[in-house]
Amino acid sequence: MAKKFYITTAIDYANGSPHLGHAYEKVLTDVLARYRRLQGDEVHFVTGLDEHGQKVQMSARKAGLEPQAICDQVAVEFQGLCQRLEISNDDYIRTTEARHKKVVQSVLQDLYDRGEIYKAEYAGFYSQRQEQFVTEKEKVDGEWPEIYGEVEEVIETNYFFKLAQHQDWLVDTIENNEAFIYPRFRSADVLQFLKEPLNDLCISRPRERLQWGIELPFDSEYVTYVWFDALVNYITAAGYGTDAYADHWPADFHVIGKDILVPPHAVYWPIMLHALGLELPRHFLVHGWWLSSGAKMSKSTGAVVNPLDLIEQHGADAFRYFVTREMNVGQDSEFSLERFTARYNSDLANDLGNLLSRLLNMGGRYTEGRVPAATIDEAPEQELKQLWESTAKELIPLYDGFQYHRALETIFSFLSGINRYAETRAPWKLAKSEDPADRAALETSLACMAEALRLSVVLLTPVMPTISEKVRALIGDEALTGLDGQLDWGDRLEGKTLGEKTILFPRPERSAG
RNA sequence: GCCAGGGUAGCUCAGUGGUAGAGCAGAGGACUCAUAAGCCUUUGGUCGGCAGUUCAAAUCUGCCCCUUGGCACCA
Numbered sequence: 001m002a003k004k005f006y007i008t009t010a011i012d013y014a015n016g017s018p019h020l021g022h023a024y025e026k027v028l029t030d031v032l033a034r035y036r037r038l039q040g041d042e043v044h045f046v047t048g049l050d051e052h053g054q055k056v057q058m059s060a061r062k063a064g065l066e067p068q069a070i071c072d073q074v075a076v077e078f079q080g081l082c083q084r085l086e087i088s089n090d091d092y093i094r095t096t097e098a099r100h101k102k103v104v105q106s107v108l109q110d111l112y113d114r115g116e117i118y119k120a121e122y123a124g125f126y127s128q129r130q131e132q133f134v135t136e137k138e139k140v141d142g143e144w145p146e147i148y149g150e151v152e153e154v155i156e157t158n159y160f161f162k163l164a165q166h167q168d169w170l171v172d173t174i175e176n177n178e179a180f181i182y183p184r185f186r187s188a189d190v191l192q193f194l195k196e197p198l199n200d201l202c203i204s205r206p207r208e209r210l211q212w213g214i215e216l217p218f219d220s221e222y223v224t225y226v227w228f229d230a231l232v233n234y235i236t237a238a239g240y241g242t243d244a245y246a247d248h249w250p251a252d253f254h255v256i257g258k259d260i261l262v263p264p265h266a267v268y269w270p271i272m273l274h275a276l277g278l279e280l281p282r283h284f285l286v287h288g289w290w291l292s293s294g295a296k297m298s299k300s301t302g303a304v305v306n307p308l309d310l311i312e313q314h315g316a317d318a319f320r321y322f323v324t325r326e327m328n329v330g331q332d333s334e335f336s337l338e339r340f341t342a343r344y345n346s347d348l349a350n351d352l353g354n355l356l357s358r359l360l361n362m363g364g365r366y367t368e369g370r371v372p373a374a375t376i377d378e379a380p381e382q383e384l385k386q387l388w389e390s391t392a393k394e395l396i397p398l399y400d401g402f403q404y405h406r407a408l409e410t411i412f413s414f415l416s417g418i419n420r421y422a423e424t425r426a427p428w429k430l431a432k433s434e435d436p437a438d439r440a441a442l443e444t445s446l447a448c449m450a451e452a453l454r455l456s457v458v459l460l461t462p463v464m465p466t467i468s469e470k471v472r473a474l475i476g477d478e479a480l481t482g483l484d485g486q487l488d489w490g491d492r493l494e495g496k497t498l499g500e501k502t503i504l505f506p507r508p509e510r511s512a513g
Numbered sequence: 514g515c516c517a518g519g520g521u522a523g524c525u526c527a528g529u530g531g532u533a534g535a536g537c538a539g540a541g542g543a544c545u546c547a548u549a550a551g552c553c554u555u556u557g558g559u560c561g562g563c564a565g566u567u568c569a570a571a572u573c574u575g576c577c578c579c580u581u582g583g584c585a586c587c588a
Contacts, residue, residue: 013588055588124586133586163585185517189583192516202586226588258518262583288518291581328526331519332581339525342537350550358547365546406527409536416536419551428546507548 005041006248007033010256011048011093011233014074015055018081020290020307020323020335021257027320028287028329028404029255030087034462035399037088038483044248046237047082048093049075050230052223054205057212067212071096081308086316086465093237095214095229103236104229105217107276108203112218116162116275119219122202126154159204159222166271167198173270173280181266181284182402183330186258190266201268203228231269235278251281258330261286285402288332290323307335317464318344318505321408324463329402344505351415352456353504356471358422359449363498366431371450371476371493372443380424381448385489387417388455392487395459408463411456418452421445450475450493458486467504474499 127148213223238248398407425445476496
């Protein structure tokens with residue numbers, strides 16, 4: 001069996017509710033996953049939930065619940081988000097699952113046996129109130145803020161993972177693999193970090209301080225902490241220790257936010273894998289953040305808008321389109337309701353939705369609800385086909401280079417070209433003529449509009465899967481299963497039945513006041 | 514402080530040496546198949562600032578300013 005295209009998001013931390021950032025990462029990953037499926041890859045797409053740790057334990061205690069109960073609630077929320085967004089993940093991993101505990105313990109034991117883990121004393125400043133270690137960085141004006149309460153220096157024995165001995169290897173690996181981290185400039189952050197000597201990584205917490213974690217296999221007085229729990233999910237979900245593993249690992253892409261590249265994903269994780277003798281993931285796709293999500297958009301309406309409400313208000317596809325169109329992968333982007341509305345109305349409703357609407361309507365009125373044959377090929381047709389040719393040429397490289405915002409821009413610029421073509425041919429005028437030449441032009445124009453629309457939605461499909469399928473059905477096309485030949489201008493729609501006139505993206509009612 | 518990303522029309526962005534671009538928003542017009550949509554025309558920029566290299570710089574170099582991140586046990 002051929003290796004699958006294995007792609008992951010970061011797993012979300014269970015101590016909080018989903019927000020725009022979570023939604024975006026899932027959409028971004030899903031777009032890539034769906035694109036690869038169209039390219040013919042067998043895809044294994046995993047997302048999940050990181051459930052252990054101090055914060056979850058404390059939240060549970062505050063709520064008077066068992067930690068697992070809290071996690072179960074949060075898991076429902078996050079999985080619900082995936083459904084709402086029509087994320088096509090093949091697996092959802094939760095770090096409290098038995099399959100994961102087993103892998104974490106096996107990996108820890110393995111490293112312990114190899115001498116990569118040792119026990120040592122760790123001295124630090126501990127905040128009793130927050131039940132966590134604090135560092136000099138947390139100090140404000142030379143004092144720890146009030147929220148930490150009394151901070152005392154304590155010495156604690158813990159287990160450490162040897163990072164330093166792999167440092168040179170890691171620097172080499174990153175320097176010699178330019179495609180390892182996208183965008184490339186992020187590699188510089190990692191290499192800068194690696195200019196300083198690495199300290200070993202503390203991977204345990206004593207059980208009396210933290211119960212909510214996976215027990216160290218070689219010392220039941222401790223649980224493992226954070227990274228050995230969270231990062232290992234990627235190989236758990238790949239089926240580490242089972243036959244499935246070879247079909248999945250190495251991951252083709254870990255899609256993550258820029259905040260967790262250095263040091264966890266670009267330093268700890270590669271070293272963990274290297275120490276275990278496992279292959280590294282092939283690429284990291286590092287995205288930026290949505291800024292001002294919340295406060296800023298309340299200005300005009302006076303009401304705070306939760307970006308995730310837009311999914312229900314305007315559909316998953318519209319939401320997916322917006323975040324994909326607006327975000328230049330790797331950079332940050334500004335979220336505002338105004339921008340969402342502008343995209344929705346201008347691009348989706350006016351350009352795409354209305355184009356389909358006028359085609360279906362004219363097909364019903366002039367050609368008995370069928371896609372007619374294109375019988376002539378004159379300047380307007382040739383121009384439109386040329387425009388498509390140059391559009392198609394750009395799309396694959398843009399998709400391959402994660403330039404989704406520009407790919408969408410290009411597609412919508414072609415859609416605009418179809419609208420322009422319609423004005424040039426003006427089938428509604430031709431319909432009033434008895435001249436056979438006008439009749440031929442009328443039929444040709446509707447055929448060309450339908451074909452051009454079909455071509456437009458092919459590479460809209462990864463971003464707007466439902467809408468794209470809907471468009472295909474309405475113009476008499478079959479469901480899309482691959483890219484093969486789909487981007488070539490042809491006459492496959494000839495004679496196909498057009499659907500009833502449909503409003504794809506209804507204009508929202510203008511709310512009074 | 515050091516490193517990196519961004520700073521181009523009101524907004525979002527494209528544009529890496531050769532007379533400043535797109536979409537949206539604004540203004541005007543013709544049309545009517547269509548979701549008061551679409552189409553045509555148009556207003557609008559000392560390309561963050563200063564200096565330098567060059568016949569020529571948004572594009573190369575230096576310094577500065579604004580902004581977003583990274584800079585070891587922090588999720």
